[in-house]
Amino acid sequence: MSFTFECEAPLGERLRVRKHRLHNGLRLVSVMDDSAPIVAYQTWFAVGSKHETPGATGMAHLFEHLMFNQVGSRPVGDFDRCIEATGGDTNAATWVDWTYYRDSIPARDLAMIVGLEAERMTKLVLEPEVVEAEREVVMNERLQRVDDDVDGFAAEELFKHAFLKHPYHWPTIGWMDDIKSLSIADIKAFYRKYYAPDNATLVVVGDFVEDQLLELIEQHYGPIAASGLAHAPLPEEPVQTEERRFDYQKPVSVDRLLNGYKGPAQSDPDWLCVSFACSLLAGGASSPLHRELVIDKELASSVSCDIMPFASPSLIELLAVANRDTSLDQLQGAIDEVLARLQAQPLPASEIQKVQTMVETEFWTGLTTVDGKAEALGHYECVHGDFRQLFRAADRLSRVSAEDVQRVLKSYFKASARTVIRIEALGDEEGEEDQELA
Numbered sequence: 001m002s003f004t005f006e007c008e009a010p011l012g013e014r015l016r017v018r019k020h021r022l023h024n025g026l027r028l029v030s031v032m033d034d035s036a037p038i039v040a041y042q043t044w045f046a047v048g049s050k051h052e053t054p055g056a057t058g059m060a061h062l063f064e065h066l067m068f069n070q071v072g073s074r075p076v077g078d079f080d081r082c083i084e085a086t087g088g089d090t091n092a093a094t095w096v097d098w099t100y101y102r103d104s105i106p107a108r109d110l111a112m113i114v115g116l117e118a119e120r121m122t123k124l125v126l127e128p129e130v131v132e133a134e135r136e137v138v139m140n141e142r143l144q145r146v147d148d149d150v151d152g153f154a155a156e157e158l159f160k161h162a163f164l165k166h167p168y169h170w171p172t173i174g175w176m177d178d179i180k181s182l183s184i185a186d187i188k189a190f191y192r193k194y195y196a197p198d199n200a201t202l203v204v205v206g207d208f209v210e211d212q213l214l215e216l217i218e219q220h221y222g223p224i225a226a227s228g229l230a231h232a233p234l235p236e237e238p239v240q241t242e243e244r245r246f247d248y249q250k251p252v253s254v255d256r257l258l259n260g261y262k263g264p265a266q267s268d269p270d271w272l273c274v275s276f277a278c279s280l281l282a283g284g285a286s287s288p289l290h291r292e293l294v295i296d297k298e299l300a301s302s303v304s305c306d307i308m309p310f311a312s313p314s315l316i317e318l319l320a321v322a323n324r325d326t327s328l329d330q331l332q333g334a335i336d337e338v339l340a341r342l343q344a345q346p347l348p349a350s351e352i353q354k355v356q357t358m359v360e361t362e363f364w365t366g367l368t369t370v371d372g373k374a375e376a377l378g379h380y381e382c383v384h385g386d387f388r389q390l391f392r393a394a395d396r397l398s399r400v401s402a403e404d405v406q407r408v409l410k411s412y413f414k415a416s417a418r419t420v421i422r423i424e425a426l427g428d429e430e431g432e433e434d435q436e437l438a
Helices: 059-066 078-085 107-122 128-147 150-162 176-181 184-194 210-221 269-282 288-296 328-344 349-365 370-384 389-397 402-412 432-437
Strands: 003-011 015-022 027-032 038-045 089-094 099-106 200-206 244-250 256-263 300-307 314-322 418-425
Touching: 003 210, 003 389, 015 210, 027 210, 027 370, 038 107, 038 370, 059 089, 059 099, 059 128, 059 184, 078 089, 078 107, 099 107, 099 370, 107 200, 107 210, 128 150, 128 176, 128 184, 150 244, 150 256, 150 314, 150 418, 200 210, 200 370, 256 328, 256 402, 269 288, 269 300, 269 314, 269 328, 269 349, 269 389, 269 402, 288 300, 288 314, 288 328, 314 328, 328 402, 328 418, 349 389, 349 402, 370 389
Parallel strands: 027 200, 244 418
Antiparallel strands: 003 015, 015 027, 038 099, 038 200, 089 099, 256 314, 256 418, 300 314
């Protein structure tokens, strides 16, 4: 057998995660879990929108659609039909750092899914008729999610202005002009370059026998040649030293304020502290931002705060939706007051413990299903290069202190180095108010 065993780690008291590598570079992360006769089978490719080039954005996301079309002699739709016939489920997602394809199937059909996924790694049919149909789908998706959606528009503008050099500058879905102009030749070249075993990680969690799984994967993936891909280094984003503010008017019922603060990469030890701080700031009805902006001062209808789990230095997004009689300046001032207070005085241990309970519960709840385990392991293997970072993250999360939170609030939530997107309402739009309050 041409697999090399690389490492293993415990997942709870009963399960173990094991990593192997095939001779052609394909990585396999697997967990035998016989608690139910099902299997989560995921294929993670180390390609996302950051691997695209200016003028050809949206390529990675287009493949999320193309991969469900004709494969070899299998007609369009046959991949889905095969999985649905077993009672299984399949889907995919694309982001800045990765693209992954997930299958949830009965354990008895493991051999079938290994064969199907190996086929579409090498035999995807990329003829003009298929490509143009999916191009149209993606263009309509962009219209709905970005061009005709104020929150999608604001998020896109935030990243466009926050990142000037790094490819996080452009959206995962791509610029519309680029989507329209992607050539068949470039699309085929992208497939050959990135959809290869040495750029892929299989994550298999569920009811299987490891030796049988290894044999199946070697049988179907072993003959596939490596591409020899070497990812080029990405440009470093210059340090931001002043606020960038952009104002837009949109036909919506209320104003919106979106602040973007530069944050660390997910592999940075500070990332978990910042994530914790985001949960503390706006993670529930008793959080400082929600209590002050929504309940006490009634300046906003909602507020949220998140840091993106990116492989490169990231972005913290703080979004507030104003009430009708609130100005954007009032809203920004109230946010800044809360941040300044927390930067000056750490919260009591009781508040930290409350947030700690919430975030740890969310963390472990995400690992209760075979699909959740597979997605978490795949993300950490693909973004960090080592699935074991998932468990180190759990340990670090349990040790975040009030001093850690105060430190990252001072270090990263800087008004002098943020990007601000302000959306001013032109007037009512039918259904908009109900949507934003949902």
